[in-house]
Amino acid sequence: MNPGLRVVLLLLVSSLVVGLATGAPFYYRLVYLWAFVLIGSWAMSKVALRGLSVSRTARSLRAQVGQVFEERFEVVNNSRLLHLWLEVRDLSPLPGAHGSQVLSLLRGHEQRTYLIRTRLLQRGVFPLGDTVLASGDPFGLFPVNLRYPVEDSLLVYPLMVEVQFFHNPMGWLSGGEALRRRTHQITANAAGIREYEPGDSLNRIHWLSTARRNRLMSKEFELDPLADVWIFLDSARYVQASLPQEPVKLDSRDIWRPNVKIPMPPSTEEYGVSIAASLARYYLRQNRSVGFVSAGQSLQILPSDRGGRQLGKILEHLALLRAHGELPLQALVEVEARNLARGSTVVVITPATGDSVILSIELLMRRGLFPIAVILDAASFGGKPGTDDLIIKLTLLKVPVVRVANGDDLSATLTDGRNSHH
Numbered sequence: 140m141n142p143g144l145r146v147v148l149l150l151l152v153s154s155l156v157v158g159l160a161t162g163a164p165f166y167y168r169l170v171y172l173w174a175f176v177l178i179g180s181w182a183m184s185k186v187a188l189r190g191l192s193v194s195r196t197a198r199s200l201r202a203q204v205g206q207v208f209e210e211r212f213e214v215v216n217n218s219r220l221l222h223l224w225l226e227v228r229d230l231s232p233l234p235g236a237h238g239s240q241v242l243s244l245l246r247g248h249e250q251r252t253y254l255i256r257t258r259l260l261q262r263g264v265f266p267l268g269d270t271v272l273a274s275g276d277p278f279g280l281f282p283v284n285l286r287y288p289v290e291d292s293l294l295v296y297p298l299m300v301e302v303q304f305f306h307n308p309m310g311w312l313s314g315g316e317a318l319r320r321r322t323h324q325i326t327a328n329a330a331g332i333r334e335y336e337p338g339d340s341l342n343r344i345h346w347l348s349t350a351r352r353n354r355l356m357s358k359e360f361e362l363d364p365l366a367d368v369w370i371f372l373d374s375a376r377y378v379q380a381s382l383p384q385e386p387v388k389l390d391s392r393d394i395w396r397p398n399v400k401i402p403m404p405p406s407t408e409e410y411g412v413s414i415a416a417s418l419a420r421y422y423l424r425q426n427r428s429v430g431f432v433s434a435g436q437s438l439q440i441l442p443s444d445r446g447g448r449q450l451g452k453i454l455e456h457l458a459l460l461r462a463h464g465e466l467p468l469q470a471l472v473e474v475e476a477r478n479l480a481r482g483s484t485v486v487v488i489t490p491a492t493g494d495s496v497i498l499s500i501e502l503l504m505r506r507g508l509f510p511i512a513v514i515l516d517a518a519s520f521g522g523k524p525g526t527d528d529l530i531i532k533l534t535l536l537k538v539p540v541v542r543v544a545n546g547d548d549l550s551a552t553l554t555d556g557r558n559s560h561h
Contacts, residue, residue, distance in 0.1 A: 380522025
């Protein structure tokens, strides 16, 4: 029971008992007063939310860590009644969200809107809601609320940094059986035409040949002669490391600034995800075909492709990825390397320090692939030492190596050639 209601009931009963015992008119007047308060408050609470509705709309349901998320709340009073006060409670789990507001004196048929801006600090998917409208009587004896269930979710992509230059092998020249295989994917290399088959998309249809032959003709494609780029992100749980993170403190004025630096969480998982996202965007901007492989909650294999749509797919995978996997890097490479075309570039991102990294790199080289190692210094994240010895061994194999430590500026580290070992 509401504490205020309990007090009023106690006063009502006490006044009635004392009035019956003494017969004094004063106590009977108190009984009428408390009864009037109870009945009046109950009646006001019954109409406190009548005719009210709330809606929330977001400018975009896709955003990136560091960006500002804008959401508009709209409260409408469809009745003729004056509502003295109204509380909008935002129950969204989005970190830093502050959509809760208190509105007063909402007149009949009036509409109130307000805009909420939230600096995004964490990747993942966050439901935008639930939303609760709360009100009641002036004394708070009979609080009432209406709950509006969640309808939309916000997908927050990982933080990406600008990479001006990174190892970008040109691949092999076109030719050879492995590079002239027909594929169901649409590539830049049209190999010929064939009759239309059910299931062919409209953008495969060759309209000139269709008009000439008076029947639908579809284009056939070959695999791209340029080498693909594959990003292997080590998401095995037992090789990850992290340090306690201090709460991110942002000035209230930062919400209006376009470029605010968001500190990276001191975690190999977050650094690895951000590096994978940044390199995927870099290679796609170089017009390379990029694929992605990881084994977090489950094995994720994204076939190589080009363009902004491919970047969106990779970022969506990375936004939801958690490094809780049980599959070690060596097993991941052994399973997937056999499916990669010879001459492909493979970027391996791992915080591991054992010989399994060396064995994985050697396996890639034996299969005619060009590995690049991005080694997260686990010791700087509170993990196991051994990164220095691992880099020395990789250097002897003449494999390009980039070392990333906790606190490094990722943009400078991935771009600056001084951080690479050959």
